[in-house]
Structures are given as structure tokens and as C-alpha cells.
Amino acid sequence: MNKNNLQLENNINRDFIDNKILKKYEKNIQKIFQNIIEEINEPKKTLNVLSQKYEFNFKFKDLKNFKNFKKIAFIGMGGSILGAEAISSFLGKSEKRNFYFFDNIDEKKISNFKKKENLKKILFLIISKSGNTIETLANVSTLNILKKNAKNIIVITERKNSLLYSLKKKFNLFYVEHKNFIGGRYSVLSEVGIIPAYLMGKNIYKLRSEIRLFLKGKLALILKDSSIKLASILKKNFIHDLILVSYIPEIEKFLYWCQQLIAESLGKKNKGFLPVVSTAPKDHHSLLQLYLDGPKNKLFYIFSLENKLKNNQKIQKKNNQKKLLNNKNLLNIKTAQKEALIKVFKQKKISFREFKIKEFNEEVLGQLFSYFILETIIIGQLVNINPYNQPAVEQVKTITKKILN
16 A cells, blocks of 8 residues: 555465465455445445545534633543544644543542542543443543533433433533444544544544545555455464554554454454554563564564654764764664564564554544554455454443443
């Protein structure tokens, strides 16, 4: 993949790919790809979120007053909040606003937040697709922010009989409907991610402007080829782990979004990949030995920055006794470490994919979101796995509620 600011290179060992399976998928891919395009253009289908004609369940003019808040707290779990965190991290925090993310049950974090902040001056965005997410409801209750006609709360949830929807009606809170046909992990380009992006001051039109690039031309061929190879690997069930190696701090929250997308979508029928976020070069000093000489059951995704950073100060000779660092900056050093890792991967025939990012902007992030959504769904359909459901997770939720009752 090579579209200006985002590039992808695949270096996958042919030993991990079954040629018979590969040929079968090559026959099926065109039909699946056409079905994907039809689903994008069909309302009330999950992938309609990628459509140019996607209709939001809100008007931006109704959100203008909320942009006056200097502090915004996001409350949600999984797909309801991971996208917002990825947007904030990748595109950078606003100098004019502070953001807080409550994405887990953390008593100390909430206690410190309540002591430090004036909650009346904070905008709270509460998101739960089902409206019954226990952790989200628990955090809202612990914060004790619900007040009749509160002007500092936005609720995004399905329009159905749920605890959150009933609270929205009881307290007459500003409400945006969460479309019931879009699952949480696919919702980042819907109301769930676009409203947070708008409130963060990001350009939501640019964020969605290039999300259909991979449906035509050379980029479509790359998407198809990558999906076929990964589906063959998944079917053979030899590679179990996807190691998401990040040389870019700004992309790590995106990788956690990616982790949920891949794990929940493909982890079924005794198959699946375990996506693990690995921070580099830090993990060179803890996990690299295992990566290089441990079990060869891993596929590595390497994310690197290919652009020169502004104001990336070079190391001066007076601060450095060794010539190898003289006149180098931190990006030079990380790039050298990444290139060294790739050379060793090739020597040891370790499979990897490399994603090169040249710019941090809305268009690139939108491309990343859409690429991984499309690739994951296509892989699932090739191996006859439903990429949209999560039956095992629902079992745990049901038993948890029984225990609490």
C-alpha cells in the first residue's frame, strides 16, 4: 500500500501459507469484495459507516454549545471509547482543552478526579451501545453527575429499553442515538468517534475523506492480497500471535483499538490471533530475545514514522562521548533500531508487515481505521467466521449480572 502518507509492505514467509487454501480464497475474494461494496452502500448494514452517504443521528449545530467546555471526560468501554482515545493520541491534544478517559473501573482515578475537578464545568460524554454496560454505568454512578436537565452531559446509546436510555429520559439529557446495526468495534467512524473528534476540534470531514481508498485500483489489490494471505494463515492455525510493534508513541492507542477489532472479530471456532501491543525500542530490551529465538508462531506488524520531525534536536558532541550518536536525533536512532530489527527478521525468515506513516493527520488516521476494518471483515468471511458477533463475551456479561444480583 502506498498512498502518499501511508505505506504497507508485506514480508510473509510462504511456509505459513497453504497453497491449496490460498487458491481457494483467491477464487472467493472477488465475490466477498463485491459483497463488501454492496454492504457499504446499503443502509442499516455495519459497513454503511464507510459510505459517503452515511447519515449521522445528530446535527453539528446542536453540538456548538458543547464546544465551549475546556475539559471533556469520555466514559465508555471497548469500542465505545478506544476510537476516541486513538483520535486524541494520534492527532494530538488541543492546547485549549483537556481530555479525560474513563475506560476501566479504577476507584483511585475517579476519587482523585472528583477531588481535583469541578464536575459542573466538565462536559461528560457517556457512550454505551447496549445501554447496559456495567462498567460505564458504575463509573457514571460513582461520579454522581446525573442531574435533571444537565447541560454538561451527552449520552450516546441505542434507542431501546436499557438502563442508560432510561436515565437519559429520566434526567432529560442531550441524546444521540447509537445505530443498532453498528457494533462497538466498528463504530469509530460513526457518531461514536465523530462526536468526540468534533469536540476535540479535529476536522471530521478530513477524517472520513479517504476511507474508501482501498475499494479500487492498486490499493484494492493490496487489500485483497493481504486479506487472502492472512486468512490462509488463520485457517492453517500455525501463527497464533500478532505482535503490533510500535516505534511511534502517538499510534499506541490506535493499536489498542486494533487489538479489540482483531481479537473480538476473529477469535472464534477455536481460531484467532492474539494481538499484543509491543512498545519499541523499549521492548528490544525485554521481549526481543523471545521474538527472535522463541517459538516461530508470531507475525509482526511494525509501525514506524518515515518523516522528519520538526524541532527534533540533534545530539551534540559535548553531550556525547561516542561518535555513533553525534549529530543524530532521536528519530534517527529509532529508525536505525527498526531497520536493524527488519534485517534480522529477514535473516531468520521471521514474517512481518511494515506500516510506514509519514504524517499525523485526519486523512491518514481515517485510512488506518478503514483499512483494518475492511481487512478484518474480509478475513473473517474468507474463513467462514462471523466478524460481527461476540457470543463468548455475552456469556460472561450474563453470568456477571447474575452474580451481582
